[in-house]
Amino acid sequence: MTFTRGKLSKMSGVHIETIRFYENEGVLPEPERAHNGYRLYDENYVLMLSFITEARKLDFSLKDIREIITLLFEDQSRTGAEQLLEQKIDDIQKSILELKRKKAAIQLLTKQTLAHIS
Numbered sequence: 001m002t003f004t005r006g007k008l009s010k011m012s013g014v015h016i017e018t019i020r021f022y023e024n025e026g027v028l029p030e031p032e033r034a035h036n037g038y039r040l041y042d043e044n045y046v047l048m049l050s051f052i053t054e055a056r057k058l059d060f061s062l063k064d065i066r067e068i069i070t071l072l073f074e075d076q077s078r079t080g081a082e083q084l085l086e087q088k089i090d091d092i093q094k095s096i097l098e099l100k101r102k103k104a105a106i107q108l109l110t111k112q113t114l115a116h117i118s
Contacts, residue, residue: 002040
């Protein structure tokens, strides 16, 4: 089953202009076209837009999203997409550790500073 951009917008909850932006940026692959030139979308585009929406909420870059969508929907490389997502998890884990180190350093600095001010 295929449908127009307007129907895709309603189904996904993503504004038509946002869909157009994702297409222009290459985040969404070029859809098939009807004989009249209208773009024809299928259920995969609803899934892609759902993924994009959630990934953007998690601060994924458009470049990362484009890579993952290409791997999943065009190359059908689940392994490649999993590796990219695992790398994101590793990056977050490193950030968490760095923030914990900074927190400990600030706590120590605070304790030392307050100990000398009396």
